[in-house]
Amino acid sequence: MALTPDDGRLELLQGTLDMLILRTLQWGPRHGHGIGQAIRAQSDELLRVETGSLYPALHRLVKRGWLKAEWGISEANQRARYYRLTATGKAQLARERDRWSQLVRAIGLVLNPEPGKE
Amino acid sequence: MKPPDWDELDDEIRGHLALSIRERIERGEAPEAARLAALKEFGNVDLTRDSIRGVWRPRWLDAAEALVRDIRFAFRSLLRAKGLTATVVVTLALGIGANAAIFSVVRSVLLRPLVNRDADRLIYIRQTALGIGTENLTFSMPEVRDLTSRATTIASFGDFSTVNFTMVGVGPEPRVVTAGVVNGSFFEVMGLRPAVGRLLHAGDDGSRAAPVAVLTHRFWTSTFGGDPAVVGRPLRLGPGTATVVGVLEPSIPYPAETQIIANVVTSPHHLGATMVDDRTHRMTELFGRLAPGATVEAARAELDSLHASMTSAHPKAYSQRAQVRLHVATLPEQIASPARTILLLLLAAAAVVFVIACSNVANLILGRSVRREGELALRAALGAGPGALRRTLLAESLLLCGAGAALGLVLAQPLVAMAGRYAARFSVRALEATVDASVLWVGVGLAAVAAVLLAYVPRLPSPDRPGGLGLAAGSARMTPGTSRRLRIFATTQIACSFVLLAGAFMLVSVLTALQTARTGYEMRKVLAIDVPPPDPNSGDRMHAYFEEATRRIGALPGVENVAVGMIVPWRDHNPGLKFRFAFEGYQPADGEEDPTCRFRPVSPRFFATLGVPLLAGREFTDQDRADTERVAIVSQSVARRVFSNGEALGRHVGWTSRGLKGAHRIVGVVADVDDENVVQEPTLTVYYPLRQMGLASRLFVRAEGDPYALVPSVTRTLREMSAEQAVERPRTLEDVRAQVLTPERLNAFVFSAFGGIALLIAVVGVAGVLAFSVSTRTREFGIRLAIGSTPAQLLTGILKEGVVIVTAGITAGAVLGLALARVASASLGTARMPGLLPAVGAATVLAAAAVIASLVPAARASRVDVLQALRSE
Numbered sequence: 006m007a008l009t010p011d012d013g014r015l016e017l018l019q020g021t022l023d024m025l026i027l028r029t030l031q032w033g034p035r036h037g038h039g040i041g042q043a044i045r046a047q048s049d050e051l052l053r054v055e056t057g058s059l060y061p062a063l064h065r066l067v068k069r070g071w072l073k074a075e076w077g078i079s080e081a082n083q084r085a086r087y088y089r090l091t092a093t094g095k096a097q098l099a100r101e102r103d104r105w106s107q108l109v110r111a112i113g114l115v116l117n118p119e120p121g122k123e
Numbered sequence: 124m125k126p127p128d129w130d131e132l133d134d135e136i137r138g139h140l141a142l143s144i145r146e147r148i149e150r151g152e153a154p155e156a157a158r159l160a161a162l163k164e165f166g167n168v169d170l171t172r173d174s175i176r177g178v179w180r181p182r183w184l185d186a187a188e189a190l191v192r193d194i195r196f197a198f199r200s201l202l203r204a205k206g207l208t209a210t211v212v213v214t215l216a217l218g219i220g221a222n223a224a225i226f227s228v229v230r231s232v233l234l235r236p237l238v239n240r241d242a243d244r245l246i247y248i249r250q251t252a253l254g255i256g257t258e259n260l261t262f263s264m265p266e267v268r269d270l271t272s273r274a275t276t277i278a279s280f281g282d283f284s285t286v287n288f289t290m291v292g293v294g295p296e297p298r299v300v301t302a303g304v305v306n307g308s309f310f311e312v313m314g315l316r317p318a319v320g321r322l323l324h325a326g327d328d329g330s331r332a333a334p335v336a337v338l339t340h341r342f343w344t345s346t347f348g349g350d351p352a353v354v355g356r357p358l359r360l361g362p363g364t365a366t367v368v369g370v371l372e373p374s375i376p377y378p379a380e381t382q383i384i385a386n387v388v389t390s391p392h393h394l395g396a397t398m399v400d401d402r403t404h405r406m407t408e409l410f411g412r413l414a415p416g417a418t419v420e421a422a423r424a425e426l427d428s429l430h431a432s433m434t435s436a437h438p439k440a441y442s443q444r445a446q447v448r449l450h451v452a453t454l455p456e457q458i459a460s461p462a463r464t465i466l467l468l469l470l471a472a473a474a475v476v477f478v479i480a481c482s483n484v485a486n487l488i489l490g491r492s493v494r495r496e497g498e499l500a501l502r503a504a505l506g507a508g509p510g511a512l513r514r515t516l517l518a519e520s521l522l523l524c525g526a527g528a529a530l531g532l533v534l535a536q537p538l539v540a541m542a543g544r545y546a547a548r549f550s551v552r553a554l555e556a557t558v559d560a561s562v563l564w565v566g567v568g569l570a571a572v573a574a575v576l577l578a579y580v581p582r583l584p585s586p587d588r589p590g591g592l593g594l595a596a597g598s599a600r601m602t603p604g605t606s607r608r609l610r611i612f613a614t615t616q617i618a619c620s621f622v623l624l625a626g627a628f629m630l631v632s633v634l635t636a637l638q639t640a641r642t643g644y645e646m647r648k649v650l651a652i653d654v655p656p657p658d659p660n661s662g663d664r665m666h667a668y669f670e671e672a673t674r675r676i677g678a679l680p681g682v683e684n685v686a687v688g689m690i691v692p693w694r695d696h697n698p699g700l701k702f703r704f705a706f707e708g709y710q711p712a713d714g715e716e717d718p719t720c721r722f723r724p725v726s727p728r729f730f731a732t733l734g735v736p737l738l739a740g741r742e743f744t745d746q747d748r749a750d751t752e753r754v755a756i757v758s759q760s761v762a763r764r765v766f767s768n769g770e771a772l773g774r775h776v777g778w779t780s781r782g783l784k785g786a787h788r789i790v791g792v793v794a795d796v797d798d799e800n801v802v803q804e805p806t807l808t809v810y811y812p813l814r815q816m817g818l819a820s821r822l823f824v825r826a827e828g829d830p831y832a833l834v835p836s837v838t839r840t841l842r843e844m845s846a847e848q849a850v851e852r853p854r855t856l857e858d859v860r861a862q863v864l865t866p867e868r869l870n871a872f873v874f875s876a877f878g879g880i881a882l883l884i885a886v887v888g889v890a891g892v893l894a895f896s897v898s899t900r901t902r903e904f905g906i907r908l909a910i911g912s913t914p915a916q917l918l919t920g921i922l923k924e925g926v927v928i929v930t931a932g933i934t935a936g937a938v939l940g941l942a943l944a945r946v947a948s949a950s951l952g953t954a955r956m957p958g959l960l961p962a963v964g965a966a967t968v969l970a971a972a973a974v975i976a977s978l979v980p981a982a983r984a985s986r987v988d989v990l991q992a993l994r995s996e
Contacts, residue, residue, distance in 0.1 A: 042146075068126075
């Protein structure tokens with residue numbers, strides 16, 4: 006998946022890119038470049054998504070019906086493909102969020118056991 | 124969800140880069156540096172585009188691509204094993220071709236619908252008299268009237284009988300045509316339509332109608348070139364003339380192949396008293412169309428009861444012994460039934476050939492896979508899963524079987540024509556057999572079955588097996604399992620070949636017995652010719668004609684003798700010519716009846732001409748005339764059976780129906796000759812002089828030299844007497860008999876061909892197994908030679924292996940054959956058990972062939988070079 010093993014940056018966990026893309030699109034359609042920038046900005050520059058991973062992921066999500074793509078004009082005054090979240094995509098985002106928070110909680114419990122339980 | 128097209132993809136990527144560059148410029152980078160940085164950040168554009176495409180590619184496309192890759196790989200690797208590939212492809216082609224051909228014939232005979240409208244509601248009615256060995260007695264007109272007048276389950280009846288006419292004026296020479304004579308409802312019952320003009324209808328019935336005829340489609344196209352203007356043309360048929368009113372659509376020529384179909388008034392014979400009133404004058408076949416709502420069963424029941432009341436009303440015409448019964452079948456059943464047995468047998472034989480071919484190919488493939496075990500193990504070690512390996516094998520067998528099927532279908536073309544001609548004598552429908560899509564599907568289906576079977580025959584290398592992955596380079600070691608499988612396949616082949624060979628041997632021995640059987644006739648010198656007399660309804664004119672004809676032909680150079688008769692042995696069938704005879708001084712025992720004898724009117728010098736020995740008394744002479752004493756000649760069996768002391772001369776004989784009033788005095792006894800069965804049986808025959816009773820239309824000429832050299836002069840002589848005289852089918856008796864034996868010869872030939880193919884494949888199979896076994900045991904032989912075995916010991920060892928396979932195969936084959944024969948005789952009823960001799964013959968041939976086949980590898984084993992063998996691994 007998307008990985009940029011530069012210093013100080015984090016490697017994206019398997020399967021999380023889809024969730025991040027869906028989350029990024031929650032507030033409205035964006036084009037591919039915008040999605041990449043948004044993830045980067047919102048993660049404090051810690052996560053940088055490679056275009057070689059981003060675009061196949063976008064197309065995969067379109068194929069699954071979670072996103073819808075349409076052509077528009079970008080701020081560079083050029084044709085760009087805008088991606089929008091569909092209803093099933095929203096439902097999917099909710100599911101993935103739940104799973105993610107469970108995972109985080111579970112891993113957190115293992116790593117930082119509550120005192121007295123060990 | 125529609126995948127984006129590729130221009131759009133490029134646009135999207137370009138858009139991304141533009142945004143990226145703009146962003147960098149806004150941050151203060153130089154335009155050129157910004158462009159390079161953006162490209163660098165993006166990474167490999169082509170790779171990204173490819174992986175996007177990968178997202179949209181359907182799954183099956185990946186699988187298909189992999190298969191195509193595998194097939195190309197298989198193609199290359201098969202090219203390196205040309206000998207094996209050729210053997211496999213040819214073997215499969217033979218198996219598939221034979222099956223496709225037989226199947227197409229089976230399809231056209233048994234499965235394809237007839238052109239007749241609602242053929243399933245069309246029934247064929249016949250009388251059987253199994254007591255006197257007659258499957259189809261046909262009907263007389265009084266019988267037809269009895270059955271048809273009261274039936275309620277049959278909407279209407281059609282009757283059909285044949286009569287020969289000499290047709291003049293069509294073509295350069297007078298010719299004999301066979302006409303079907305039918306009633307007006309015949310075509311309506313048969314459900315046939317005209318191609319041109321009209322068919323016959325009720326208005327054509329009766330003796331006052333105008334004589335009209337319909338041409339069959341084949342006759343119309345072959346003789347009139349398919350000219351529609353033929354309608355309205357007069358046809359000269361014998362003494363009369365009929366008008367052509369139409370042409371029948373192409374249809375199955377059933378019950379008989381005829382050139383024309385005419386109404387009753389065309390044939391003087393059909394209007395005569397014998398035809399109309401004689402209950403035993405049977406020559407008519409009967410069809411019926413079921414009434415609406417009636418079933419075949421209901422019709423059968425009703426006709427059976429009508430028949431029973433008819434036979435009890437006329438006991439004289441239906442003797443107890445003859446067991447006259449009625450038989451009702453739908454027309455499709457009736458047409459297909461004689462062919463069913465032989466076609467199913469052929470289908471079985473073809474299937475056996477296919478099994479043999481497959482097991483042989485399986486052996487070859489198995490051997491090959493053992494040789495490439497190293498390669499497969501290497502691929503497994505490099506990460507190819509069992510699926511991928513199996514796919515490799517499947518690709519290879521698909522390729523082999525596909526090629527085999529393609530070649531097989533090419534072979535099927537001539538085979539279908541051959542099989543069609545062969546089966547045509549059992550069912551006219553076989554002539555329609557052609558190679559079509561269904562054959563293609565059979566071929567493809569068989570190939571697919573074979574391919575899948577073959578792909579699953581070899582075992583894949585697996586780390587769990589003892590010995591693990593045999594990665595040792597290029598070494599071929601035979602595991603016990605593989606060796607056992609090879610042997611099982613070879614044994615199967617031998618067993619199947621044995622069954623086919625035994626069958627072929629049986630048919631050949633039947634044929635040989637038939638061909639060498641004595642007939643009692645002089646076969647080579649006697650020419651039989653069909654000479655229909657100009658006016659068959661006038662006895663006097665017929666006699667005068669034949670007297671003159673024999674006088675003139677007898678005077679020709681090269682002619683030794685001439686005679687006239689009614690029947691060409693074996694070629695003409697006239698089951699009606701059997702009567703019960705009363706003999707002077709003979710009283711049948713209680714419960715018995717007078718003997719039924721064949722009745723044959725013959726001319727003077729008949730026996731001398733045909734070479735039938737006269738045992739006592741004299742032949743008929745020119746002095747035996749209508750106004751002289753009535754005389755007769757009987758066959759030896761009559762003399763033996765009827766007269767206790769064998770003294771027949773001087774006794775009187777006459778038809779039982781007329782008693783001994785006006786009986787004929789027996790003046791001669793001749794040796795038995797059987798003119799109906801190709802294998803002679805004791806026959807009771809009574810001969811009368813032609814002059815005193817009967818009709819004749821067959822001329823027998825005994826030649827001094829080559830009989831066929833006389834044909835032109837005989838024809839010329841007859842045409843001199845009457846330019847309109849038909850002279851047809853001159854053949855020596857030997858050739859007549861050979862023609863009659865054609866079915867037997869064909870049976871023997873077809874099964875011998877199957878047996879030969881099977882033998883060939885099986886021998887290749889056994890030799891292959893042993894050769895393979897030898898080639899994988901080179902090292903073992905080297906060691907054995909090194910520690911003191913002699914080459915002869917190795918040789919006998921390998922031969923023994925061959926003998927074991929053959930013995931097991933023949934034993935299995937004998938069991939299989941016995942079982943098949945049991946099943947066949949249970950389901951077909953008429954199958955004969957093969958004698959011991961054919962079985963022994965087949966076993967001998969197979970064993971000898973297999974031993975010879977195993978000699979080659981055995982010799983190679985005994986010639987192994989010790990040092991090389993030990994160094995070989």
